[in-house]
Amino acid sequence: xxxxxxxxxxxxxxxxxxxxxxxxxxxxxxxxxxxxxxxxxxxxxxxxxxxxxxxxxxxxxxxxxxxxxxxxxxxxxxxxxxxxxxxxxxxxxxxxxxxxxxxxxxxxxxxxxxxxxxxxxxxxxxxxxxxxxxxxxxxxxxxxxxxxxxxxxxxxxxxxxxxxxxxxxxxxxxxxxxxxxxxxxxxxxxxxxxxxxxxxxxxxxxxxxxxxxxxxxxxxxxxxxxxxxxxxxxxxxxxxxxxxxxxxxxxxxxxxxxxxxxxxxxxxxxxxxxxxx
Amino acid sequence: xxxxxxxxxxxxxxxxxxxxxxxxxxxxxxxxxxxxxxxxxxxxxxxxxxxxxxxxxxxxxxxxxxxxxxxxxxxxxxxxxxxxxxxxxxxxxxxxxxxxxxxxxxxxxxxxxxxxxxxxxxxxxxxxxxxxxxxxxxxxxxxxxxxxxxxxxxxxxxxxxxxxxxxxxxxxxxxxxxxxxxxxxxxxxxxxxxxxxxxxxxxxxxxxxxxxxxxxxxxxxxxxxxxxxxxxxxxxxxxxxxxxxxxxxxxxxxxxxxxxxxxxxxxxxxxxxxxxxxxxxxxxxxxxxxxxxxxxxxxxxxxxxxxx
Numbered sequence: 151x152x153x154x155x156x157x158x159x160x161x162x163x164x165x166x167x168x169x170x171x172x173x174x175x176x177x178x179x180x181x182x183x184x185x186x187x188x189x190x191x192x193x194x195x196x197x198x199x200x201x202x203x204x205x206x207x208x209x210x211x212x213x214x215x216x217x218x219x220x221x222x223x224x225x226x227x228x229x230x231x232x233x234x235x236x237x238x239x240x241x242x243x244x245x246x247x248x249x250x251x252x253x254x255x256x257x258x259x260x261x262x263x264x265x266x267x268x269x270x271x272x273x274x275x276x277x278x279x280x281x282x283x284x285x286x287x288x289x290x291x292x293x294x295x296x297x298x299x300x301x302x303x304x305x306x307x308x309x310x311x312x313x314x315x316x317x318x319x320x321x322x323x324x325x326x327x328x329x330x331x332x333x334x335x336x337x338x339x340x341x342x343x344x345x346x347x348x349x350x351x352x353x354x355x356x357x358x359x360x361x362x363x364x365x366x367x368x369x370x371x372x373x374x375x376x377x378x379x380x381x382x383x384x385x386x387x388x389x390x391x392x393x394x395x396x397x398x399x400x401x402x403x404x405x406x407x408x409x410x411x412x413x414x415x416x417x418x419x420x421x422x423x424x425x426x427x
Numbered sequence: 428x429x430x431x432x433x434x435x436x437x438x439x440x441x442x443x444x445x446x447x448x449x450x451x452x453x454x455x456x457x458x459x460x461x462x463x464x465x466x467x468x469x470x471x472x473x474x475x476x477x478x479x480x481x482x483x484x485x486x487x488x489x490x491x492x493x494x495x496x497x498x499x500x501x502x503x504x505x506x507x508x509x510x511x512x513x514x515x516x517x518x519x520x521x522x523x524x525x526x527x528x529x530x531x532x533x534x535x536x537x538x539x540x541x542x543x544x545x546x547x548x549x550x551x552x553x554x555x556x557x558x559x560x561x562x563x564x565x566x567x568x569x570x571x572x573x574x575x576x577x578x579x580x581x582x583x584x585x586x587x588x589x590x591x592x593x594x595x596x597x598x599x600x601x602x603x604x605x606x607x608x609x610x611x612x613x614x615x616x617x618x619x620x621x622x623x624x625x626x627x628x629x630x631x632x633x634x635x636x637x638x639x640x641x642x643x644x645x646x647x648x649x650x651x652x653x654x655x656x657x658x659x660x661x662x663x664x665x666x667x668x669x670x671x672x673x674x675x676x677x678x679x680x681x682x683x684x685x686x687x688x689x690x691x692x693x694x695x696x697x698x699x700x701x702x703x704x705x706x707x708x709x710x711x712x713x714x715x716x717x718x719x720x721x722x723x724x725x726x727x728x729x730x731x732x733x734x735x
Contacts, residue, residue, distance in 0.1 A: 164533040189571035244454035267668035269689040270708040274469035297465035358555040376557035398558040409553035421619035
């Protein structure tokens with residue numbers, strides 16, 4: 151067999167295996183969410199019957215609070231994204247454009263923080279949030295999340311901002327623009343792909359976060375959807391797999407769609423964050 | 428206007444420099460406040476708290492020096508969780524590098540379905556960890572899980588396996604679910620590395636009649652080394668703090684046999700034992716720090732050899 155043939159065979163068989171591995175669990179979640187009897191594999195007597203019942207239940211049953219969790223997750227993730235990208239852009243501008251003392255120290259300090267495990271701050275955060283009465287509120291999640299995504303956001307944005315020639319700033323300022331105007335009207339529009347990549351990554355990580363949300367929220371007023379799924383209790387005993395998978399599908403589909411549409415930006419963001427250092 | 432710009436280009440006067448510095452600090456103030464106040468202060472707080480006996484249901488809070496650490500070092504369950512965490516990290520980072528490399532080689536090739544394949548590879552990465560943990564829990568189900576069904580169908584096993592029921596199989600289950608979820612991240616990093624290798628090197632090799640395997644081991648792998656090291660550091664740091672997947676998939680069970688350090692520490696917090704939980708947290712951080720230093724030293728050591 152020629153090398154060319156071998157290569158083509160590798161690509162096609164490889165694609166098949168890759169698709170099987172990556173898609174099977176995802177499809178299984180979808181299939182079970184539509185199965186009238188989620189245990190239909192248990193024996194031949196149990197048939198697979200298509201139903202929308204689980205979706206109807208998790209969306210319609212108020213006591214399950216799935217829609218509350220979903221709304222909470224969306225609100226928290228959107229606010230965190232806006233806050234984090236704003237704060238990190240301003241900081242990235244200073245780091246990539248202005249000379250000042252202590253720059254290296256500050257950058258290393260912020261990046262070193264990304265090594266810490268969540269467990270090393272969650273206990274303190276719980277005590278703090280209890281003391282100031284923020285347990286089970288959005289702000290109890292929004293501020294720690296925003297702090298938590300700072301290192302990666304700063305890293306990605308600096309790597310994008312640094313690629314823009316400094317002459318741009320100088321030209322803008324010669325025309326009388328202030329530093330802030332330069333950032334908003336020149337740098338951010340030119341680094342838009344980077345800002346967008348950062349926003350996507352921040353949104354996804356805020357939407358998916360689990361440990362903080364588990365300890366800092368206590369019910370549907372602030373509980374996010376990952377915690378809701380992890381602690382899912384049916385209304386009638388027995389593990390309600392149909393409802394859990396329907397909720398899981400509802401939680402994943404926005405992220406999967408975002409990823410499929412903006413695949414290019416996510417890949418760029420991930421690699422900028424990891425490799426350009 | 429022109430005068431001001433001119434001055435800037437020459438490096439500027441002292442006054443101008445000071446103004447710029449002040450502006451820089453102002454722009455950095457929010458990030459420093461956030462990271463300082465909500466990450467560094469809590470870390471120092473945790474460190475301090477690890478020297479105290481601080482149990483919510485058994486006041487008072489009392490300074491006990493190294494008391495929590497003494498308890499930690501003689502706590503066999505804790506050492507078991509360290510063993511599990513390190514073992515998990517080694518096995519799963521290794522496997523996900525191999526699978527990630529496989530994905531990367533495919534999505535790097537120019538063929539008709541490349542765009543679709545790139546999207547497919549990203550799907551496990553995009554799904555929330557908790558969702559994947561729950562889905563895998565269902566797939567591992569003893570009575571009606573997909574895995575047992577497939578295993579029986581293709582006669583890999585004559586009887587259903589209780590995947591989450593024994594320590595060894597539960598550990599394996601966690602590794603499989605984690606590799607599934609994280610290999611895409613590796614693939615993306617490796618893909619970026621592959622794209623930076625000039626095509627001309629491969630063309631030259633092909634003219635010399637190199638096979639695909641030779642190309643991979645003689646060209647691709649050596650040139651990817653820097654990217655591989657970075658990817659390994661990232662994933663190792665992440666694996667050492669594993670929490671979500673284990674907490675939901677096995678809950679640390681059966682009987683605490685698959686608890687990671689983070690799960691162990693979290694359970695101490697949940698029981699209200701903040702002093703002890705803090706000492707576990709400090710240990711986790713030190714372990715991650717140790718691994719990072721080892722990686723960096725290894726990287727530098729190799730570089731040193733190369734320079735000689």
